[in-house]
Amino acid sequence: MTTRKCRMIVSLTSLSLLLRFIMAVGCTLAPRTSPENQLRLPPGAPFKIALFADLHFGEAAWIDWGPQQDVNSLKVMSTVLDKEKPDFVIYLGDVITANNIPIANASLYWDQAISPTRVRCIPWASVFGNHDDTPFEWPMEWFSSTGIPQIHCPAANSSYSGEEDCSFRGTSRLELMRNDIGHSTLSFSKAGPKELWPSVSNYVLQLSSPSDPESPVAFLYFMDSGGGSYPEVISRAQAEWFKQKSHELNPDSRVPEIIFWHIPSKAYKKVAPTFLLFSSCVGSINKESVAPQEDEMGIMKLLAERPSVKAVFVGHNHGLDWCCPYKKLWLCFARHTGYGGYGNWPRGARILEITQHPFSLKSWIRMEDGHSHSEVILTS
């Protein structure tokens, strides 16, 4: 899909403008041939996607534990990227833990989370989770000492020229998205139609044939499942958008469609296995209950009824990594990739592999220690 000229070592620290410039000239992307960003299969090979879910960068940034988690998460991503060499990465929400970030610009942590992908010149796309734009939650313990730690309150630091009241009201979805898109040509993320705001990450990418950029092999739909600054839900307006968009791009439902968002829908609760081993689901951990969206406003009915929709991929539940059949499609969890966020289950990333002739969607989970498991064909 891309020609990669850069050979850069993964930086574990924040990336400077210089680094960005070097990377920008060092990465050469395939030409984009339509107003919509297009991805293309490499000639004679499948298209591979890595899902990075629930990285939770910026957690507890004021104690050693926090930055250490982010270093660990960078290592997980680096291991997966070097082992799998994917053509594309999807950041599946909760990229950051904004409610733990006591600075005005949470995008600095978002940038760190993207860095392993960017320095390898791999293009990516992002959707929002419920932690990405929450306001900072002041820890109660900061109020019980003899004062609020001044280092955490820029207002008391005269050199700080930004927001002057240390409210840390979170960085909005739109600001985060502008940063994601604006800092690199590798970003395929989009802010989505304005009429769907405050729900932002709603967009579709076309995966094209290697021989013909006009010929779609699959459509990848990204949706914002809410949370943080607004309810955890895919709205009726988003469902309508999907309906219209899919009819426009794929009127006869001939081209397979794959869906990505962060918070499982209520349908995930219906298919959740009691005993993973004795179910028709494929996965390795089933350690908690599905924590679904607050309501279901029509998207699942549309997806289940549309023949071309093959699978939905979500994050959110760190203790679940299964794929289960639901009507004629599959509902899949990714795998907790980050060291931030709750849970101590070993970290990894779900991999998707798309083959054109015949079309197939295969998936497995690549772990931090290098081994893989839970392979499943999602188009059988």
Add this chain to the structure above:
Amino acid sequence: MTTRKCRMIVSLTSLSLLLRFIMAVGCTLAPRTSPENQLRLPPGAPFKIALFADLHFGEAAWIDWGPQQDVNSLKVMSTVLDKEKPDFVIYLGDVITANNIPIANASLYWDQAISPTRVRCIPWASVFGNHDDTPFEWPMEWFSSTGIPQIHCPAANSSYSGEEDCSFRGTSRLELMRNDIGHSTLSFSKAGPKELWPSVSNYVLQLSSPSDPESPVAFLYFMDSGGGSYPEVISRAQAEWFKQKSHELNPDSRVPEIIFWHIPSKAYKKVAPTFLLFSSCVGSINKESVAPQEDEMGIMKLLAERPSVKAVFVGHNHGLDWCCPYKKLWLCFARHTGYGGYGNWPRGARILEITQHPFSLKSWIRMEDGHSHSEVILTS
């Protein structure tokens, strides 16, 4: 305390700049003779304060019910002000319901709440409640129709030039306070010491003798009991600030001190009567449990041990209006003044009357229908 030259009719609508200008030239305050704002007793008369608690302006602003509540609240305040003709008004927090306000600048609602006081040329001071700086909470029902109401989302309105993503992250305490202070010389509010931020409304006002502005009759302490953008608590640092400030201004504890904040401390729970009628408390409604601050970090011990502290006044619980003795001081609720906020108990305002020779602090509650009740001497 003040010479009032203005004779303006109370406006029930938002106040224009012209109105502000007319008012600014129409109100003449007593000279302020020290770096701290000073209030002075009128010659030969007591000093009267009206407490306006839990006005909750801006509630459900997108349906008729909301603005109607604000009109009702303006009427309550106007009735109390015209009946009592206080020398000073204290806005005791939850002036607005910011979590219901889908516009970038919640100060517009704050301004409305202040207006009945301002147009009568009465000076005021404010403290923050837990609803004043919360981010907007998107109603779930807005997501179940065929779209987010566009009228509520300025981003989709090309004429909107402010924040462009309809996040409505709330107006920060400091912004609200800047607005309160900046728009009128009648405001005695302060943003408090920076080292106490994010807790903002921490300050002290001196009430002086009519004959000698240097001679204090009482000190009024205002504190920010948190909530909204940070925990509901008076921090150890605030307690230390009170200790230092009171020792500095009133080293021998000779001058009476009166305390104002929004959320009751845990001590209120200890004194809450089971049956109001058969207790040593004075009030008229005792309809719910005390909803106290999340923690107690030292302020109550300081207040209870300091001989000059006479009483604490809070709001927050709309269904409580009593004063109860606690050690050697009194713990009092105000009275729900606003039509915004939960509860349908009749609205009113607690009145305080301070007399110099001998010092006395008397209180009663003035209701919207004009009658008063629950008179109590808090210095006996």
